Amino acid sequence: MAGARLWQGPWAWRSACAVRIRGVATEAHVKRKADVARNRKARHFVDTLVVEVQAGHGGDGCVSFHREKYVQIGPAAGGNGGAGGHVYLRCDPSVHTLARVPKRVVAQNGTHGEGDWLHGKGGRPATIHVPVGTTVRSLGWTMNERLIQAQPYLTHVRSARARKAVTIDPTTTPELAHSRSSVWRHFPRFEDDNYERAHFAAAETKFAQELRAYQAMLRHLPKEQQSVASQSRRTACEPRNAMERVEEACWSLDLLDPTPPSEPGVLLARGGAGGLGNPHFLLERYHAPKIATRGMPGESLLLALEYKQPSDMGLVGLPNAGKSTLLRCLSRADAEVGSYSFTTLRPNLGVMRLGAGGHLLDKASEQPESERLLVADMPGLIEDASRDRGLGHDFLRHMERCSALVAVVDIGPLNPRPGMDLIILRRELEAYRAGLSDRIALVVANKADLLGEGSSTARADAQEKLTKLRYDVDALFAPRAVPVVPISAKLHLNIDRLVQQLHRLPRHD
Numbered sequence: 001m002a003g004a005r006l007w008q009g010p011w012a013w014r015s016a017c018a019v020r021i022r023g024v025a026t027e028a029h030v031k032r033k034a035d036v037a038r039n040r041k042a043r044h045f046v047d048t049l050v051v052e053v054q055a056g057h058g059g060d061g062c063v064s065f066h067r068e069k070y071v072q073i074g075p076a077a078g079g080n081g082g083a084g085g086h087v088y089l090r091c092d093p094s095v096h097t098l099a100r101v102p103k104r105v106v107a108q109n110g111t112h113g114e115g116d117w118l119h120g121k122g123g124r125p126a127t128i129h130v131p132v133g134t135t136v137r138s139l140g141w142t143m144n145e146r147l148i149q150a151q152p153y154l155t156h157v158r159s160a161r162a163r164k165a166v167t168i169d170p171t172t173t174p175e176l177a178h179s180r181s182s183v184w185r186h187f188p189r190f191e192d193d194n195y196e197r198a199h200f201a202a203a204e205t206k207f208a209q210e211l212r213a214y215q216a217m218l219r220h221l222p223k224e225q226q227s228v229a230s231q232s233r234r235t236a237c238e239p240r241n242a243m244e245r246v247e248e249a250c251w252s253l254d255l256l257d258p259t260p261p262s263e264p265g266v267l268l269a270r271g272g273a274g275g276l277g278n279p280h281f282l283l284e285r286y287h288a289p290k291i292a293t294r295g296m297p298g299e300s301l302l303l304a305l306e307y308k309q310p311s312d313m314g315l316v317g318l319p320n321a322g323k324s325t326l327l328r329c330l331s332r333a334d335a336e337v338g339s340y341s342f343t344t345l346r347p348n349l350g351v352m353r354l355g356a357g358g359h360l361l362d363k364a365s366e367q368p369e370s371e372r373l374l375v376a377d378m379p380g381l382i383e384d385a386s387r388d389r390g391l392g393h394d395f396l397r398h399m400e401r402c403s404a405l406v407a408v409v410d411i412g413p414l415n416p417r418p419g420m421d422l423i424i425l426r427r428e429l430e431a432y433r434a435g436l437s438d439r440i441a442l443v444v445a446n447k448a449d450l451l452g453e454g455s456s457t458a459r460a461d462a463q464e465k466l467t468k469l470r471y472d473v474d475a476l477f478a479p480r481a482v483p484v485v486p487i488s489a490k491l492h493l494n495i496d497r498l499v500q501q502l503h504r505l506p507r508h509d
């Protein structure tokens with residue numbers, strides 16, 4: 001334990017120093033910190049995710065000769081390796097979050113070929129299921145271990161120079177020689193001198209021709225049959241920094257329709273082709289080939305997923321206005337409530353159940369529902385959230401798919417001018433996306449229970465404050481008429497009237 005602390009000590013000290021040395025934290029650093037904080041609490045509401053995708057590698061071809069009674073030296077009988085599994089992406093209407101998408105998706109490798117012409121089995125494909133409304137961006141293809149090993153040799157044999165003579169000298173180009181050994185398999189005891197045999201040169205030329213033909217065939221496939229990895233540029237980006245570079249994505253797709261059941265989905269990464277067994281290298285003058293090829297590496301890529309949660313209405317407001325309390329009051333959602341700012345770090349969702357007359361059904365009510373409205377409670381917005389103050393305003397992406405917005409303001413005694421909150425809110429919504437504040441269809445004046453307590457003057461003051469707020473709302477949203485409903489979300493006061501108003505809200509698509 002003490003050892004572990006000793007080991008952690010200098011590391012922690014060094015990283016703290018690194019931040020101090022840099023002096024000012026970069027914008028990206030601040031953004032990442034806010035993202036980490038948001039993810040920690042509401043893990044069920046994952047809206048952005050970077051996924052490492054790895055298609056299966058091909059199984060190795062086999063070097064074997066047929067043996068049976070009275071047949072001592074049979075023909076070449078090594079099976080081919082199975083192809084690696086592809087990785088697909090499906091848009092699934094039964095999925096509503098990215099929380100279940102693993103951060104690394106790996107398809108199965110093909111199995112190796114065996115003797116007696118037994119070909120290997122193809123690897124099982126892997127499928128990523130995402131909700132309708134997900135934006136998929138490819139951050140580029142990446143190198144995997146198998147590709148790092150095989151790439152130099154594969155590039156060499158594909159090159160024009162190699163077309164004339166494929167000769168690799170291990171003393172002058174040891175790297176290439178090493179890479180070559182990750183592509184070829186040999187019959188036992190032939191590993192050392194197989195490469196010097198004339199037969200190998202002929203087999204290598206054949207392999208190079210076939211490799212070129214295979215790649216040309218892939219290139220000429222219709223666009224929708226080509227993998228996303230092959231349509232992307234190579235990236236050197238690390239998965240943990242990937243979200244910062246999402247703007248540089250080289251391929252992107254908005255999945256607005258579910259994938260038909262008859263289709264496998266978008267092909268993200270193609271599995272590697274299976275290796276070739278030794279019968280494949282039977283040439284006119286060589287009847288006992290003692291070589292086979294290993295399976296080709298599967299494609300790998302880095303993917304950024306972004307999900308904009310569609311909901312019927314979104315509760316927006318400054319911190320502590322009582323948005324989460326209101327969501328709890330309207331639905332069974334267990335949103336966290338606290339008397340400090342930024343209690344909510346990620347959007348919470350709740351379902352508002354309405355009965356036949358458009359009234360709110362009790363949480364335990366067994367009465368039949370006539371309508372359901374999905375309500376999203378957003379984290380608090382503050383002034384300059386668009387400049388990454390507070391939690392920033394990235395979470396507003398969910399508002400883009402929200403039919404109507406409900407602004408929640410604190411009308412209690414601690415907030416002398418609730419109208420100012422609306423001005424800040426409007427400005428921040430507009431800073432995120434011009435026109436977004438036009439979706440505000442209702443203003444909820446919360447914490448009304450704290451006003452007008454006791455004397456009649458207090459009641460008159462409360463009335464005046466509400467009138468002033470109505471005046472501010474009219475001035476701010478003119479020529480639109482935006483109703484103001486005073487409530488107490490905590491004490492469930494005037495909720496019936498609020499529900500009636502919510503029911504009547506105009507919905508944008």
Ligand SMILES: Nc1nc2c(ncn2[C@@H]2O[C@H](COP(=O)(O)OP(=O)(O)OP(=O)(O)O)[C@@H](O)[C@H]2O)c(=O)[nH]1
Nearest residue numbers: 319320321322323324325338342343344380489490
């Ligand atoms: N008296 C009174 N207090 C309320 C009412 N609604 C909310 N509160 C209190 O106000 C505080 C903040 O409530 P939250 O629901 O967490 O506020 P929020 O807008 O979700 O805050 P953030 O998540 O930080 O943006 C809590 O202490 C609540 O108990 C109300 O109607 N009356």
Ligand SMILES: [Mg+2]
Nearest residue numbers: 323324343344
């Ligand atoms: Mg909250």
